[in-house]
Amino acid sequence: MNGATLPHSIGDLSVRTGVPVRTIRFYSDTGLLPPAHRTPAGYRRYSDASVGRLHLICVLRDLDVDLPTIRRVLDEGLSVAEVAAAQREATALRIRTLRLRQSILRLVAERGSSPEETVLMHRLTHLTTEERKRLVADFVAGLAPGTPQARGAAAVLGTALPVLPDDPSDAQLAAWVEIAELMADDGFRARLANGAFAASDEAALPRVASEKAAELVSFTREAVAAARGAGIEPDSAAAVPVVDSVVARFAAVLGRPAGPGLREWMAREFDAGHDPLVERYWRLVWTVNDWQVVDGHLPFQPWMTEALGRP
Incomplete structure (x- = not known):
């Protein structure tokens, strides 16, 4: 076949395909x-087959x-199918990277982060899975050699570790950054080590005999969980019978009158037994792990403290 029988010049090929002449020449x-x-x-000069070949090149480059x-x-x-499979995985990785970058930028913008905070957030969000595991494990292990309260806290923390997925949502990424910041805070570690986090029902009422404390806290926890599940707010009239039942149980177990004095004492005990920062930590863990919030796992003290203070 000579040039006279080949229908396409480079210019004609460009017109037929829309590909610039310089690209075809390349x-x-x-x-x-x-x-x-x-x-x-x-x-x-190009043949008709060259048109299809150029189309395929352009599609693959795109x-x-x-x-x-x-x-x-x-x-x-190599088959087109094999290339498509490999390219699909590479594209998915690039998409995850871009989503992570977008999430970091959104987080920096929302928090109004300083240059130092921005660098820290970038480092925290780019840790490998193993590095994140080691960070969490070191934090929990750092509590274990301390007091019995600290060892109890470490044991409970170890049962539900935050695990950031490979493709986190904005909320999961923000929660992970906040968890990492808490773990780096010596004050937060001290609050755990000093027993602000009740690792058991008995520890939630430290001035009550352990067997009685366990019964009372378990009863209160279940009552509050049921109230929350029913959508009852602590400052509503519907909370009154819930509070009355809990006060009655405390009075019976402790042998005290179910009057204002007992209610005031209960409110003080519940308030002292709750650490909002520790509660915040657990809510962040649930967010990172994409766990459903279960009413029975929420701290009962804030609900009861507010309900006991209702006129």
């Missing part, structure tokens, strides 16, 4: 789209397939 020079013939004057891989496809050393 593909020709690199061997991806060799001309079928050159005229005596050196002009390139899908971000590199030139060496395209050459293997054109040489039939």
Whole structure:
């Protein structure tokens, strides 16, 4: 076949495909789209098959397939399906990276972060899975050698560790950053070590005999969980019978009158037994792990303290 029987010049090929002449010339020079013939004057001529070949090259480039891989496809050393499978995984990784970058930028903008905070957040969010595990494990292990309260806290914390997924949502990423900041806070670690976090029902009422405390806290926890589940707010009239039942149980177990004095004492005890920062930590863990909030796992003290203070 000579140049006279080849229907396409490089200009015609450009018009038919919409690909710029300089791009076609580049593909020709690199061997991806060799001309079928050159005229005596050196002009390139292409066959009808060249049109389909150029279309395939352009589609693969648009899908971000590199030139060496395209050459293997054109040489039939690699199927389009195999390339698509590999490219799909690479694209998914790039999408995760871009989403993470977008989440960090949104978090920095929302928090009004300083340059130092921005650098810290970038570092925290780019830790590997193993590095995140080690950070959490070191924090929990740092509590274990301390007091019995600290060892109890470490035991409970170890049962529900925060695990950031590979493709976190904005909320999960923000929660992870806040958890990491709490773990780096010596004051937060001290609050756990000093027993502000009740690792058991008995510890929630330290001035009450352990067997009585366990019964009372368990009863109160279940009552508050049921009230929350029913949508009862602590400052509503519907909370009155719930509070009355809890006060009655305390009076019976402790042998005290169910009067204002007992109610005031209960409110003080519940308030002292609750640490809002520790509650915040657990809510952050639930967010990172994408766990459903269960009423029975929420601290009961704030609800009861507010309900006991209702006129």
